[in-house]
Amino acid sequence: MSDRPLHIAVCGPHEATGQEVAWAEEIGRRLAEAGAVVVCGGYGGVMDAVARGAAAAGGTVIGILSGSDRRGSSDHLTAVLPTGMGEARNAIIVRSADSVIAVSGEYGTLSEMGLALKMGRPVVGLETWRLSKPGREGDPVVRAETPEDAVRLALELAEASGPDA
Amino acid sequence: MSDRPLHIAVCGPHEATGQEVAWAEEIGRRLAEAGAVVVCGGYGGVMDAVARGAAAAGGTVIGILSGSDRRGSSDHLTAVLPTGMGEARNAIIVRSADSVIAVSGEYGTLSEMGLALKMGRPVVGLETWRLSKPGREGDPVVRAETPEDAVRLALELAEASGPDA
Amino acid sequence: MSDRPLHIAVCGPHEATGQEVAWAEEIGRRLAEAGAVVVCGGYGGVMDAVARGAAAAGGTVIGILSGSDRRGSSDHLTAVLPTGMGEARNAIIVRSADSVIAVSGEYGTLSEMGLALKMGRPVVGLETWRLSKPGREGDPVVRAETPEDAVRLALELAEASGPDA
Amino acid sequence: MSDRPLHIAVCGPHEATGQEVAWAEEIGRRLAEAGAVVVCGGYGGVMDAVARGAAAAGGTVIGILSGSDRRGSSDHLTAVLPTGMGEARNAIIVRSADSVIAVSGEYGTLSEMGLALKMGRPVVGLETWRLSKPGREGDPVVRAETPEDAVRLALELAEASGPDA
Numbered sequence: 041m042s043d044r045p046l047h048i049a050v051c052g053p054h055e056a057t058g059q060e061v062a063w064a065e066e067i068g069r070r071l072a073e074a075g076a077v078v079v080c081g082g083y084g085g086v087m088d089a090v091a092r093g094a095a096a097a098g099g100t101v102i103g104i105l106s107g108s109d110r111r112g113s114s115d116h117l118t119a120v121l122p123t124g125m126g127e128a129r130n131a132i133i134v135r136s137a138d139s140v141i142a143v144s145g146e147y148g149t150l151s152e153m154g155l156a157l158k159m160g161r162p163v164v165g166l167e168t169w170r171l172s173k174p175g176r177e178g179d180p181v182v183r184a185e186t187p188e189d190a191v192r193l194a195l196e197l198a199e200a201s202g203p204d205a
Numbered sequence: 206m207s208d209r210p211l212h213i214a215v216c217g218p219h220e221a222t223g224q225e226v227a228w229a230e231e232i233g234r235r236l237a238e239a240g241a242v243v244v245c246g247g248y249g250g251v252m253d254a255v256a257r258g259a260a261a262a263g264g265t266v267i268g269i270l271s272g273s274d275r276r277g278s279s280d281h282l283t284a285v286l287p288t289g290m291g292e293a294r295n296a297i298i299v300r301s302a303d304s305v306i307a308v309s310g311e312y313g314t315l316s317e318m319g320l321a322l323k324m325g326r327p328v329v330g331l332e333t334w335r336l337s338k339p340g341r342e343g344d345p346v347v348r349a350e351t352p353e354d355a356v357r358l359a360l361e362l363a364e365a366s367g368p369d370a
Numbered sequence: 371m372s373d374r375p376l377h378i379a380v381c382g383p384h385e386a387t388g389q390e391v392a393w394a395e396e397i398g399r400r401l402a403e404a405g406a407v408v409v410c411g412g413y414g415g416v417m418d419a420v421a422r423g424a425a426a427a428g429g430t431v432i433g434i435l436s437g438s439d440r441r442g443s444s445d446h447l448t449a450v451l452p453t454g455m456g457e458a459r460n461a462i463i464v465r466s467a468d469s470v471i472a473v474s475g476e477y478g479t480l481s482e483m484g485l486a487l488k489m490g491r492p493v494v495g496l497e498t499w500r501l502s503k504p505g506r507e508g509d510p511v512v513r514a515e516t517p518e519d520a521v522r523l524a525l526e527l528a529e530a531s532g533p534d535a
Numbered sequence: 536m537s538d539r540p541l542h543i544a545v546c547g548p549h550e551a552t553g554q555e556v557a558w559a560e561e562i563g564r565r566l567a568e569a570g571a572v573v574v575c576g577g578y579g580g581v582m583d584a585v586a587r588g589a590a591a592a593g594g595t596v597i598g599i600l601s602g603s604d605r606r607g608s609s610d611h612l613t614a615v616l617p618t619g620m621g622e623a624r625n626a627i628i629v630r631s632a633d634s635v636i637a638v639s640g641e642y643g644t645l646s647e648m649g650l651a652l653k654m655g656r657p658v659v660g661l662e663t664w665r666l667s668k669p670g671r672e673g674d675p676v677v678r679a680e681t682p683e684d685a686v687r688l689a690l691e692l693a694e695a696s697g698p699d700a
Contacts, residue, residue, distance in 0.1 A: 480648070483645070483649070488622055488643045488645075498668065499666055503639075503663065504665075
C-alpha cells in the first residue's frame with residue numbers, strides 16, 4: 041500500500057432536502073479535512089453539496105459526469121470529467137473509491153450501492169435504501185447515524201479495502 | 206414503434222439453486238416462444254439456464270459479458286459479446302432491454318435492478334431483493350409468483366416502455 | 371476453441387457512397403453464408419448495408435448502438451443493443467469480434483481500428499485509413515482489394531485469434 | 536463559458552524513449568503552469584512523465600486507469616481513478632478534455648486520436664501517427680514541433696472547443 045490518499049465516493053440524489061444537503065456538505069468537509077480525495081457524480085443536490093464542503097476545506101473533489109459535456113455540473117469540483125457513458129458511469133464512481141458513502145438516494149444511488157457491493161467496496165449508508173432478500177440474513181450496508189459517523193466508518197473501512205488493498 | 210421483437214433482460218446469480226435454474230430455464234423458453242430476444246449476462250447459473258431455455262425453443266439469446274474474452278460463457282448463446290468493461294456491462298444489459306426480470310440474485314442483480322429503475326425500465330422480480338427507504342412508500346419492483354407470471358408481466362410492461370417507446 | 375461461430379465486426383461510416391454500401395452488403399452476405407455472427411454499430415450507411423446483407427442470407431447480425439434507445443437503428447438487425455455509452459461502445463464492438471473489417475470510414479472507424487489493434491484483434495481494411503508513424507515500419511492493417519477478399523482474410527485471421535483463442 | 540480551468544488530455548505510450556519522457560514531462564509542467572487540469576491514462580512512460588511534470592509545478596493531474604485497481608499507476612497523480620473498463624476508458628480520457636495532445640504513441644494513442652476526432656476534440660500531435668485516407672485531403676491532426684508548441688496549440692484550440700464550448 042502506498043502513501044496515496046484514500047479515495048471516498050459520496051453518492052446521493054440530485055434533488056435533495058435541506059437536511060441531506062447539510063449532511064453532504066459536512067461529509068465533504070470532514071473527508072477533505074482527513075486528507076481523502078472525494079469522488080462524486082458531479083451534478084446538483086447531494087453531489088454539489090459534498091463538493092462544496094470538500095472545496096471549502098481545501099480538498100480535492102472529482103466529478104464523474106454521466107453526460108458528454110460539463111453542463112449542469114457543480115462549480116466546486118477540482119476536476120470535471122464528462123464520460124458520455126450515461127448511468128454506466130456509476131460503475132466508475134464506485135470502482136474509483138476505497139469505500140462509498142450513500143446519503144439518502146434514489147435509483148441511481150441504489151445502483152451505486154449494488155455495484156459497490158458487487159466490487160467488494162464497503163458501503164456506509166445514511167438514511168438510504170434498506171436491502172433484504174428472502175432467505176438472506178443481515179444487511180450488507182454499514183449504517184451511520186450522523187455525517188461524522190459516516191465519515192469515520194468510511195475511512196476505517198477504506199483502510200482495510202479498496203483498490204490498493 | 207417498429208415491428209421489432211421485444212428485448213427482455215433476465216438477471217440472476219452465477220451460483221443458483223436447482224429451483225432458480227428451473228425457473229430461469231422456463232423463463233427463457235417462454236420468452237423465446239413469445240418471440241422476444243433474450244439478453245443476459247452470459248455466464249453460468251441463472252444466465253446459462255435462461256440461455257438454454259431460450260435456445261431450446263429456437264429463440265435468440267445474447268450474452269453480454271463482463272470479461273474481455275469468451276471464457277466461462279454459456280454454450281447456449283446466439284451471440285457472445287465480451288465487453289471487457291467489468292460490472293459497467295450491467296448498465297448495457299438493462300439499457301438494451303424493454304423490461305427486466307430479476308430471478309433471485311446477489312449484488313450484481315441488485316445493481317441491475319437499480320440501473321434499470323434509474324433508466325425507467327420496468328423490473329419484474331421473482332424471489333429477489335426487497336427495496337425500501339425511510340420515508341418512501343411502495344415497492345418499485347413488480348413482484349411475480351411464478352416464471353409464467355414473470356414472463357407475462359415483463360412482456361406487458363415492455364409493450365408500454367423500453368427503448369422504442 | 372469451442373464450436374462457437376466466429377464473430378466478425380464490420381465498421382464503416384454512417385454516410386456511405388453507393389460503392390461502399392454495395393461492398394458492405396456483399397460483406398454481410400458472405401459472412402452470414404460462412405456462418406459468422408456479424409457485429410456492427412447498428413445505424414445507417416455501411417452499418418445498415420452489412421446488416422441487410424447478413425439478414426438476407428439468413429445470418430445473425432447484432433447492432434451495438436451508441437445511443438440510449440433504438441432510434442435510428444437499422445431494420446435488419448437480429449438484436450439491437452443500445453448501450454447509452456456514446457463512442458465508448460466502439461470498444462465493445464471490436465472487443466466482441468474475432469477480427470474486424472473496416473470499410474472506408476471516418477473518425478469513428480479510425481477509433482475502432484486503433485482499439486482493435488490495441489486489443490490484438492486483426493484488422494482488415496478496404497479503402498480505409500492508412501496509418502504510419504515516424505520511425506515505424508509497415509502497416510498494421512491487412513489490406514483487401516475486394517469484399518470477397520476482405521471476408522476471406524477476416525475469417526482466416528479470426529481462426530487464429532480473437533476472444534476464444 | 537465558466538471560469539473553470541481547461542482540461543487537457545495527454546496521451547502516449549507506456550514504454551517511452553528518453554526523449555518522449557522529457558517531452559511529456561515538459562508538457563505536464565507547462566500545462567500546470569498555465570493552470571490547466573491534466574488528464575492522462577495514469578500508468579507509466581509518457582503518462583507517468585506528464586504526471587510528474589504537472590505535479591512538480593503544483594498542478595492537478597488525474598489518472599484514468601483501464602484496470603480495476605490502482606496497481607501500476609503513477610505516483611504523481613492528484614487522483615487515481617480505476618475504471619475497470621479496459622480500453623473503453625480511452626473514450627473517457629478524451630471526452631473529459633477540451634483538447635488532446637498525442638506524444639508519439641502506439642495503438643492505444645491511435646484509438647484516442649480517433650475517438651477525440653470523432654467527438655470533435657482538437658488533437659495536437661508531437662511525433663505521432665500520420666493519418667490519411669484514399670480520396671481525403673489534409674491531416675486532421677494539428678502538428679507541433681516542440682513540447683512548448685504543443686502546449687500553446689492545445690490551449691488555444693481548447694479555448695474555442697471542448698465540453699464547455
